Amino acid sequence: MASILLIIAQRLALGLVTLFVVSIVIFTAVNLLPGDFAQLILGQGATPEAVESIRRDLGLDQGPVVRYFQWLAGAVQGDLGNSFAQANFASFAGSDTGSGLSSVAGQIAPRFENTMFLAGVTAMIAVPVAITLGVLAALFRNSVFDRATNILTLSSISSPEFFLAYILILYLAVQNQILPSLSLVNDDMTFLERVRMTLLPALTLTLVVTAHMMRMTRAAIINLLASPYIEMARLKGLSPMRVIVKHALPNALAPIINVIALNLAYLITGVVVVEVVFGYTGIGQLFVDSVKIRDIPVVQACCLIFAAAYILLNLTADIMSILSNPRLRHPK
Amino acid sequence: MTRISRRGLLKTGAAAGVLAATGMPLMASPKKGGRLRAGLSGANTSDSWDGRTHSDLFMIASASGSVFDCLTATAADGSLVGELAASWEATADAKTWTFNLREGVTFHNGKAFGADDVIASLQMHTAEGAKSAAKPIVSAITDMKKITDHQVQFTLAAGNADFPYLLSDYHILMYPAGQIEEAIANGIGTGLYAVESFEPGVRMVAKRVDSHYKGDSEGFFDEIEYIAINDNTARMNALLTGQVDAINRIDFKTEALLKANPNTRIQEVTGNQHYTLPMLSQTAPFNDLNVRRALKYGINRQELVDKILQGHGQVGNDTPIGPANQYYAGDMEQLEFDADKAKFYMKEAGLTELNVDLSASNAAFEGAVDAAQLYQASAKSAGININVVQEPADGYWSNVWLKKGWCASYWSGRATEDWMFSTAYEAGVPWNDSQWDHPRFQELLYSARAELDSNKRGEQYREMQEILRTDGAVIIPMFANYVQAVNNKIGTPDTIGNLWQMDNARMAERWWMV
Secondary structure: OOHHHHHHHHHHHHHHHHHHHHHHHHHHHHHHOOOOHHHHHHHHHHHHHHHHHHHHHHHHOOOOHHHHHHHHHHHHOOOOOOOOHHHHHHHHOOOOOOOOOOOOHHHHHHHHHHHHHHHHHHHHHHHHHHHHHHHHHHHHOOOOHHHHHHHHHHHHHHHHHHHHEEEEHHHHHHHHOOOOOOOOOOOOOHHHHHHHHHHHHHHHHHHHHHHHHHHHHHHHHHHHOOOOOHHHHHHHHHHHHHHHHHHHHOOOOOOEEEEHHHHHHHHHHHHHHHHHHHHHOOOOHHHHHHHHHOOOHHHHHHHHHHHHHHHHHHHHHHHHHHHOOOHHHOOO | OOOOOOHHHHHOOOOOOOOOOOOOOOOOOOOOOOEEEEEEEEOOEEEEEOOOHHHHHHHHHHHHHOOOOOOOEEEEOOEEEEEEEEEEEOOOOOOOOEEEEEEEEEEOOOOOOHHHHHHHHHHHHOOOOOOOOHHHHHHHHEEEEEEEEEEEEEEEEOOOOOHHHHHHOOOOOOOOOHHHHHHHHHHHOOOOOEEEEEEEOOEEEEOOOOOOOOOOOOOOOOEEEEEEOOOOHHHHHHHOOOOOOOEOOOOOHHHHHHHHOOEEEEEEEEEEEEEEEEEOOOOOOOOOOOHHHHHHOOOOOHHHHHHOOOOOEEOOOOOOOOOOOOOOOOOOOOOOOHHHHHHHHHHHHOOOEEEEEEEEEOOOOHHHHHHHHHHHHHOOOOEEEEEEEEEOOOHHHHHHHOOOOOEEEEEEEOOHHHHHHHHHHHOOOOOOOOOOHHHHHHHHHHHHHHHHHHHHHHHHHHHHHHHHHHHOOEEEEEEEEEEEEEEEEOOOOOOOOOOHHHHHHHHHOOOOEO
C-alpha cells in the first residue's frame, strides 16, 4: 500500500511540473497570436490613444516575461487574477460592476460546474453502454450484431461532433420535438429538468466516446479468451456469458479503465464544439470567447483546468489498474 | 387588409416601414399577457447594467429596451417622442434647452424620478476615468440647471438642433441619483420591466411593472426572457424548435429554410447600417477628384447587393445617410456602373490606366473580400486595375483601417445626420476614415447643426449628401438590411423600427402574444 502512496505523490509532483510547462506554452502561444486584447475589444474604435490607455490599465504595456511572472506569482497563491474583459470594464465605467464576476475564479466556477454536470451525465450513459456493448460484441464476435455495433460506433466516432449534434437536433428536436435543441441550464431548475436540458449534448458526446471504450473492451476480452484458464472454464461447462463476465472481464479491467479515464478527460476538455452548438454555458464556450479576445488570464485558467483534468484522470487510471491487478498490488 | 411587398417598398425607397416578407396581414390588435422568449446575439460575460458600456444588441434590448428609460426615444416610424421627458423647448439659437420631466414616475425600488436623477445620470458620462461612448454628447453640455423638481435646463457650448435626439442614445440611461452603484449592480430603472434575474452573457428575465407611466399602450408581455445565443445555427434551431419566440440576425444562407416553415415569419427592414470603401482623400491617387469619380462609376452596386447581401439590402449612393434618417435624400440620381463615364474621368485625370490597392477582410463585413473581387472585375472593363489585398481579420481595425489608402469598412449608422457626419466626415475627427476636409461641406455641417427650421435643415443636409455623392471619398455600395424572425405566437405592429435590430431593440414594449 505504501508503494501506491509513493506513486501517487510522485505523479502529483510530476503533474505540477507539467502544469507549469503547460502554462508557459499557453502564455507564449496566446502572445504569438496577432492582435492583443486592447485591439480586439476596441475593434473599429481602436484609436492609438484608446489602445494605449487600455494597455496601461491592464498592464499590457509591460513585457511578456514580466507579465508571466506576475501571473505566476498570483497563481501559486491561488489567485488566478482578473479577467481582462472585466478589469477593462471596471476601468471603463469608473466603477466595478458589482456582479462579483471580476475574478477569473468567480467567472469560471459556475461554468466549470455546468461542464462537470454534462460530463457526469454523459459518463453515466456512455460508460455502461460502451462496456455492455463491448462484452456483448465479444460474446457474439463476428456475428451480425458484432459487425453492426462496430460499424455504427466507428462511423459515429469518425463523424465531426457538430455533424452528429445537428443530426440529433434534426431527428430529436426539429422533426420530433422530444428534446430541446438549446441546452439552457440555470440554477432555478430541478435536477430532472437539468438532465433533460443536458440530454442532447450528452447523447452527442456519448456517440463520440462510445466507440473507443467499446472496442477496447471487446479487444481486451477477446485477447483473454485464448488463454488456458478460460479454456478450463469452458471445459468445466460454464455458460459463455459467465465465462466472459466472471472470468475474462476482471482480468481485462486494466486496459478498459485506462481508456475510460482518457475518455472522461475528453468529456471535460473536448466539449468546446458541442457546447457552442447547443448554447450550453460551460467552460468550453468561455474558453472560445476568451481566446477570441485574447483574454489571457481566463485562457490560462481554462487550460490549466483541462491539463489538470488529464493529469488527475490518468493518475486515477494508473492507480485503478494497479489496484485491479493482484500481481501489481502485491509486488514481490 | 393591407399588404405590402418587400420589393415594392425597397424600390420606392420609402423603406422606413415594415417589410412583411411573408405577406402577413398587417392589422392586428395587441393583447396583454404571456412570456416573450427571445434568443439574441451580442451578449458577453462582461455585460452589466452600466449603460456607458453597452454596444451590442443583448444589453441594448435589455437595458434601454425594457428595464431602463432615456429622456427621449425614437418611435418605430423614426419620429422623436418623449420617454421620461414630457416636453422640451429650445431658444432660437438652439443653445439652451429646457426639458419638462414626466411627473409621478418611480424607479423599480420605489424612489421618485426627478431633475436630480437626470443631472446625476448625465454626469456619469463625464466622470473622471469613465470612458463612456456617449461622452462627446454629454461633454457638449456646459451647464445643467435644476429649475424645479421636474424641469431641467441644459446650456450647450454650441447650438445643436438635434440635442433631444441625442438624448435618446441607448447609452444615456436614467439612474436613481445617489443609488447609481446599486442600480448598476441590480438593474434598477424606470422601464416597463423590472429585473428578476440577470446572468451576464447568459440570460435576463424581467417582469412587467404593475402600474407604469406608459400605461397599457406598451409592454404587453407579463414577463420577458432574453437568452444569449451567439451562435447563428443554435439561434435558428431554437426558433424552429419553439424554445424561443424571436431571434435576431438571420443568416442569409439559411433564410430560405425559415421562410419555408409555416410557423415562423421573417421581418426585414432597411436601416442605416452600411458597408463602405473609404479612400484616404489626402493621399495620391485619391486626392484627385477625377480618380475618385472614375472609381465611383467603376463599381456595380446592384451586383454587390444581389451577390453579397443576396438581395437583403439596398444600393448606396456614397452617402452614409440611410432610410432611417429624417433627411434621407432617397431621390438623388443613383450612381450606376458606367464604364464610359469611368473612362472619361480617367482621361480628365490624365490617366490611361489606374493601378490601386484595395485592402479587404471579412472583419470589415461578411463578404468584404468577395465584394472587393467583384469590384475588381467590373472596374477592369473601365481600365482600372484594382489589386485586392486580403488582410488578416485580427488587428484589421488597428493596422488597416485609417492607415491603408483604400480599404473596406462598415458603419451601423446614426439616428441623426449631424451625428453621422460629425463622427466620420467632420474635418479632423479621429474616425474620419476618408480624411474628408471639404470647406463647403464643413460650413453646411455647422450651419445645419444649429438650424431649428426643419425645411432649411433638409435643404442643407441634401446639399451635403449631394457633395458626398459626386465628390466624396467613400464608396458606399450598399445598405444592409436588418433581418430577424419571430414565430406565429408573436404579434407585431405594422411599423417595425429600422434604427436597430429587433424593432429598435424595443420588442418587449411593442410586440405581444397572439
